Amino acid sequence: AHVDRLAELATPALFITGSEDRNSTPAMSAAMARLAPSGQCLVLSGEKHMMTIASPKKVTQHITAFLDRAADVAASAQTAFDPIEFRRALGSFLTGVTIVTTVDEAGDPRGFTANSFTSVSLEPPLVLVCIAKKALGHQAFSTSRGFAINILSEDQKAASGI
Numbered sequence: 001a002h003v004d005r006l007a008e009l010a011t012p013a014l015f016i017t018g019s020e021d022r023n024s025t026p027a028m029s030a031a032m033a034r035l036a037p038s039g040q041c042l043v044l045s046g047e048k049h050m051m052t053i054a055s056p057k058k059v060t061q062h063i064t065a066f067l068d069r070a071a072d073v074a075a076s077a078q079t080a081f082d083p084i085e086f087r088r089a090l091g092s093f094l095t096g097v098t099i100v101t102t103v104d105e106a107g108d109p110r111g112f113t114a115n116s117f118t119s120v121s122l123e124p125p126l127v128l129v130c131i132a133k134k135a136l137g138h139q140a141f142s143t144s145r146g147f148a149i150n151i152l153s154e155d156q157k158a159a160s161g162i
Contacts, residue, residue, distance in 0.1 A: 099152065100113075
């Protein structure tokens with residue numbers, strides 16, 4: 001029904017079918033995978049149409065492995081740093097609201113709203129955002145390997161809780 005939109009997929013896609021599936025045949029899955037920019041086809045030997053019910057562990061293992069591989073590829077892809085773009089972005093932020101996010105030691109997402117965010121240096125590229133030591137997320141941010149600063153537009157302000 002949406003075959004014409006497969007070329008628009010911006011994320012890796014896995015098309016799984018069973019070798020004995022007469023409804024979603026291996027040929028159909030292979031054709032769909034070829035249409036998606038990062039499509040992959042997986043045909044599970046001996047499986048039929050309802051393989052997610054008949055063999056949930058087997059299907060889950062293959063999906064998990066696919067997601068792990070996709071995450072590894074994404075993590076290894078590095079975007080080139082553009083100092084001119086960095087300066088332009090920081091120069092356009094006079095005042096506003098940001099949401100600063102990270103992942104704590106347990107793997108749970110943490111975040112806080114900050115309206116104090118500023119450029120410190122272009123070389124090396126440094127920004128400053130402050131969190132109070134008494135803040136609930138202080139421990140997560142002080143031990144995290146990284147964080148993201150999400151600059152909100154005016155129509156996204158509700159996401160900040162302000």
